[in-house]
Amino acid sequence: MVTRREVIDDLRRQIERLGGTYGSRKFLPFGVLALDRHLPGRGLTLGALHEVVEHGPAAEFAGSATFFTAGIAARLKGPVLWCLTRRDLFAPGLMKVSLHPDRVIYAETNRDADVLPLIEEGLHQKGLGAVIGEVSRLGLTTSRRLQVAAEASGVPALVIRRWWTVAQKDLTKLPTAASTRWRVSPVPSEVVPAGGLKRGRWQVELVRCRGAEPRSWILEACNAQGRLALPADLANRQDQAQVR
Amino acid sequence: MRRVVSLYLLTWPTDRIRRKFGDPPREKPLVTVNKQGSRRLIASACLAARKVGLIEGMAVAKAQAMVPDLHIIDADPDGESASLRQLAEWLIRFSPVVAPDPPDGIWIDIAGVEHLFGGEEALLNKLIDRVENNGIHARAAIADVPGAAWAVARYGKGGIIPPGRTVDAVSALPVQALRLSHETVSTMHRLGVERVGQLAAMPRAPMVRRFGREASLRLDQALGHAFEPITPMIPEEAVIASRAFAEPIGRLEDLKLVVRRLAEEMCQSLGNRGEGVRRLDLIVRRVDQKGASLRVGTAKATRDHVHLAKLFDEKIETVDPGFGIEEIVLVANRVDPLSEKQTVVRGIEAEDEAVDLSQLVDRLTARIGEDRVYRLAPVQSRVPERMTRRISALAPPSESSWPESLERPTRLLDPPESIMTTALLPDHPPGSFIWRRVRYKVTKADGPERITSEWWLGDEQKWIRDYYRLETTEGARFWIFRDAPMSEGGRWWMHGFFA
Numbered sequence: 195m196v197t198r199r200e201v202i203d204d205l206r207r208q209i210e211r212l213g214g215t216y217g218s219r220k221f222l223p224f225g226v227l228a229l230d231r232h233l234p235g236r237g238l239t240l241g242a243l244h245e246v247v248e249h250g251p252a253a254e255f256a257g258s259a260t261f262f263t264a265g266i267a268a269r270l271k272g273p274v275l276w277c278l279t280r281r282d283l284f285a286p287g288l289m290k291v292s293l294h295p296d297r298v299i300y301a302e303t304n305r306d307a308d309v310l311p312l313i314e315e316g317l318h319q320k321g322l323g324a325v326i327g328e329v330s331r332l333g334l335t336t337s338r339r340l341q342v343a344a345e346a347s348g349v350p351a352l353v354i355r356r357w358w359t360v361a362q363k364d365l366t367k368l369p370t371a372a373s374t375r376w377r378v379s380p381v382p383s384e385v386v387p388a389g390g391l392k393r394g395r396w397q398v399e400l401v402r403c404r405g406a407e408p409r410s411w412i413l414e415a416c417n418a419q420g421r422l423a424l425p426a427d428l429a430n431r432q433d434q435a436q437v438r
Numbered sequence: 439m440r441r442v443v444s445l446y447l448l449t450w451p452t453d454r455i456r457r458k459f460g461d462p463p464r465e466k467p468l469v470t471v472n473k474q475g476s477r478r479l480i481a482s483a484c485l486a487a488r489k490v491g492l493i494e495g496m497a498v499a500k501a502q503a504m505v506p507d508l509h510i511i512d513a514d515p516d517g518e519s520a521s522l523r524q525l526a527e528w529l530i531r532f533s534p535v536v537a538p539d540p541p542d543g544i545w546i547d548i549a550g551v552e553h554l555f556g557g558e559e560a561l562l563n564k565l566i567d568r569v570e571n572n573g574i575h576a577r578a579a580i581a582d583v584p585g586a587a588w589a590v591a592r593y594g595k596g597g598i599i600p601p602g603r604t605v606d607a608v609s610a611l612p613v614q615a616l617r618l619s620h621e622t623v624s625t626m627h628r629l630g631v632e633r634v635g636q637l638a639a640m641p642r643a644p645m646v647r648r649f650g651r652e653a654s655l656r657l658d659q660a661l662g663h664a665f666e667p668i669t670p671m672i673p674e675e676a677v678i679a680s681r682a683f684a685e686p687i688g689r690l691e692d693l694k695l696v697v698r699r700l701a702e703e704m705c706q707s708l709g710n711r712g713e714g715v716r717r718l719d720l721i722v723r724r725v726d727q728k729g730a731s732l733r734v735g736t737a738k739a740t741r742d743h744v745h746l747a748k749l750f751d752e753k754i755e756t757v758d759p760g761f762g763i764e765e766i767v768l769v770a771n772r773v774d775p776l777s778e779k780q781t782v783v784r785g786i787e788a789e790d791e792a793v794d795l796s797q798l799v800d801r802l803t804a805r806i807g808e809d810r811v812y813r814l815a816p817v818q819s820r821v822p823e824r825m826t827r828r829i830s831a832l833a834p835p836s837e838s839s840w841p842e843s844l845e846r847p848t849r850l851l852d853p854p855e856s857i858m859t860t861a862l863l864p865d866h867p868p869g870s871f872i873w874r875r876v877r878y879k880v881t882k883a884d885g886p887e888r889i890t891s892e893w894w895l896g897d898e899q900k901w902i903r904d905y906y907r908l909e910t911t912e913g914a915r916f917w918i919f920r921d922a923p924m925s926e927g928g929r930w931w932m933h934g935f936f937a
Contacts, residue, residue: 251878251914257935260848272793284934285814286825286840287848295814296835297916299795301802302810315801321793380913391884391907394915394936418842 220348222270225421226413229398233374234405238266241348242373243341245332245399247355247366249379254358255282256328258378258396258415261291263326263352265416268293270350272323275316277301277309279328280356291420299324306331310340317343317351328354330362337370375402381412384427393417395425439601441558441580442668443546444587445529446563446596447522448575450542451486454521457573462509470513471498481513485575515541525574526671532565535670543591545584545668558598581607584660584666589615589634604662608838616656622649634660673734677711677770679704686725686762690755690861693722693763700768701743714739714776720750722757723765730757734804736830738796739774745797749804799831816840820889822850822933843908845884846919847934854931857918864924867906871918873932878916882909886920904928907936 221237223230230236238244248259260283260431261329267274268291276298285295301312306329316325318342332353353372357363377399384392394415400408414423447453451470462468467487469480475773478498487508491737492501502508519540525540535547548561555561558580569576579590581599586608590599593615599607608615611634613626626649631637637645637657642807646654658664679700687693708714716739720732734749802811814826815836825840840846859868867883885906893899903919910916922928 236578251876251910251912252916252935255849255851255935257849257915259848261936264848273795275798282849282852284822284847284850286816286822286844287934287936289840289844290846292842294839295816296837296839298813299799299831300812300814301806303806308806311805312802315805316798318794319795319798322795322798325580380915382911382913383909386882389882389884391882391909391915394909395913414886 205429222350224268224325226411226424228424229411229413229422232260232400232406232409233403239373240270240350243268243337243344243351243353243371245353245355245366245370245372245375247375247377249399251380253379254356256354256356258380258394259354261287261416262376262378262396262398263354264288264293264349265291265420265422265435266352267324267326268322268416268420269436271299272321272420274323274354275301275312275319275325276327277303277312277316277327279306279309290418291416292418293420310336313351313353314340314343317347317349320347320350322349324352326352326354328356330355330357332370332372333364334369334371337372341373344416369402372402373404374400377401384425396422398422439549440547440582441549441552441601442582442584442587443548443562443565443578443580443586444539445544445546445569445576445578446588446591446593447542447544447569448577449482449484450522450574451482451513451518452487453574454518454725456484458879461696466507466509467492467505468509468511469498469501470511472513523671525569530564530671535668535672537668537677539588543588545587545822547668547670548580549870562598565821583659583662584668584711585617585656588617589660604660605638608660609638616653616660618653618656625649626653646834653834661909677685677704677707677769677773679707680765680767682765685762686764688756688759690759693754693757693759693766694751696766697754698743698747700766701747704768704770705741705743705746708741708773708776711773712775712777713773715746715770715772716774717770717772718746718749718755719769719771721767721769722763723767724760725762725764726760728760732757734800735772736796736800737830738794739776740796740800741776742797745800749800752805766871769802796832802831815919819892819895821892822846822889823852824892824895834844843889845936847915849935849937851933851935854919854933857932859918859923859930867908868918868930871908871930871932873916878908878910878912878914880908881911883907905933 220240221235222240224239246259246263248256274297303309309329313325313327316322340351355366357366379397380391380399381395383395386392396413396415397410398413399410412425414425416422452468465486467490468484469487469492470482472481473476478497480492480494480496480501482494483492490505498510522538522540526536526544529546533546533548533551537545539545552558552561555564562578562580566576568579577591577596579596581587581590582601582604586599586604589608589611590596593611611705613631613634614623615634638706655664659666679698680694680738715736722730732750732753776857787831799811811831812828813831815829816838817825817827819825858872861868861869867885868880870877870879883906886904889903889905891901901921903921905917905919908916908918916932917936918930918932920928920930
């Protein structure tokens with residue numbers, strides 16, 4: 195006798211197979227239980243497109259989003275392709291997440307429209323750890339292309355949405371075919387009695403995710419291994435997951 | 439003025455066999471043999487064989503009777519001339535004009551290159567050294583004309599005939615030195631003509647009647663009265679694949695298809711030569727005689743035709759077919775040796791194999807240009823603007839990196855922007871600042887970290903920067919600096935953004 199559950203499982207498998215990603219998905223756990231438990235697959239889907247947007251003061255420079263993205267790339271194996279349009283990236287800062295300079299190949303263009311083909315080119319290359327792209331305009335069609343390319347090769351595409359004008363900032367709110375969209379905004383860090391600065395702290399929001407509800411967490415910024423962590427003083431708070 | 443080397447390989451057929459098989463040892467007599475009818479005659483004999491009295495043209499049976507442990511190998515004229523050609527190609531290192539002179543010689547025109555070797559004598563010594571080091575007995579002569587050099591190398595002692603002394607050098611040599619046929623030589627001998635000088639002294643008209651045109655031509659060539667060209671050997675160089683069309687084509691899709699086919703053909707012929715493409719040119723000839731050419735380069739030698747064709751895909755759209763394209767030529771104008779390597783074994787997956795990024799880099803380079811695909815390498819410097827250096831994307835790993843403990847931002851503002859600050863005390867970090875017309879209140883700060891100008895790198899102006907890391911009430915982190923102590927009127931600058 196076929197139970198109801200088996201029928202549903204079978205249908206689910208058929209749907210996944212239609213999506214072309216059946217059985218080939220891999221995930222990268224964040225190492226933060228609250229985060230991983232919430233994500234389908236218990237981690238970041240590797241063969242997929244992910245967007246990172248920064249929110250807060252000086253968001254046009256995307257310092258935190260860059261760090262967040264570099265942290266993910268650093269924990270993946272293999273070389274990283276970084277496609278950029280502006281020359282404001284400061285590579286020595288990436289050593290804080292142990293993204294070694296030998297691992298990163300940069301490809302630089304002047305225009306947004308030229309970056310997208312480069313990202314796609316990188317996604318066709320099997321064996322890359324990740325492709326990081328900095329764009330402000332990412333339409334539905336182009337994001338779908340990137341998503342399909344990422345699914346085919348298993349290389350994750352991490353797109354940092356940059357913006358310099360209000361109009362460009364509004365673009366980052368439009369829907370894309372990315373499988374997740376993250377919003378990273380800095381929040382005040384733990385107070386150190388003796389003065390000085392400790393590890394930074396972010397509000398990491400999962401704004402959009404295929405197969406999971408939006409949610410937000412307060413997390414400690416990436417450490418030297420590129421890992422996020424729950425803040426010690428917030429770890430036991432009951433309602434922290436509801437903070438938005 | 440011409441200066442020609444004639445290189446004479448004394449025992450080329452047997453030397454070749456020794457080089458090829460490494461056997462028999464030099465002191466054992468070795469001969470090559472060819473058949474004339476049912477008789478087997480010695481075609482050539484090595485030095486050891488000559489020493490025991492074996493000569494060319496002797497019957498093998500007799501030779502075997504004289505030397506019981508004689509090594510006998512069938513002569514291979516085709517193989518010999520092919521090997522001679524290879525040797526000549528190798529000698530292109532001495533001069534660009536080199537030609538094989540079958541069966542046992544090589545011409546080298548050294549006019550204008552001898553100074554590279556330190557004179558003719560040094561060149562000649564070096565040439566003979568190199569050839570003898572390879573186990574080939576050789577003698578060489580340099581003269582004004584090929585015929586004289588040939589004669590002196592074979593029938594004289596070799597060496598250098600000074601310019602203008604050709605006649606003296608040649609006239610004492612036997613008439614065989616004129617490259618004449620056997621019949622002519624024996625006719626001359628019958629008539630008592632033994633030396634070249636005798637022949638040259640004879641009245642020309644009766645001489646031609648008696649010995650034929652050949653004798654007079656060879657004599658003129660040896661004495662330098664008649665010009666004898668040396669046809670330089672052209673090594674098989676650029677690999678070319680081309681296609682001409684009976685009907686001009688104009689569609690881009692067709693063009694791409696043809697390029698793919700040509701790339702495939704080219705890779706096949708490169709495969710036979712064990713080479714891979716580093717630089718590839720595509721030449722398009724249009725009906726109206728206008729042409730276009732595209733060039734792509736690869737970071738590593740490759741024979742992957744799909745990859746090569748793909749490199750053109752981007753650029754091919756810039757080709758204007760006009761009224762149609764008549765011919766497409768693909769030229770591999772730079773190649774590197776490339777040998778096959780087994781990377782995948784059936785059933786066993788490659789593990790931890792370093793990812794080959796050369797194809798990705800090629801594709802990116804084809805799109806945006808070589809200088810825009812790069813890696814950043816650390817530079818031993820404390821000045822933020824100088825901490826990175828661009829290196830080629832496929833440069834070997836630098837291994838070194840920036841220190842992890844350094845608190846550095848992920849984004850740098852270049853050039854730094856001036857900010858207005860207020861501070862509690864002159865040398866304290868600011869309590870608040872205004873950047874881009876927005877006021878930020880500082881809650882936490884760390885610093886200062888002093889970075890000074892590097893006089894050893896030629897910084898003419900001496901400067902000091904005191905860097906602070908700040909966190910504002912919202913939690914955003916900034917990297918700012920003061921360009922001089924407050925007491926000296928230092929100003930504040932925004933320089934970077936942290937996570």
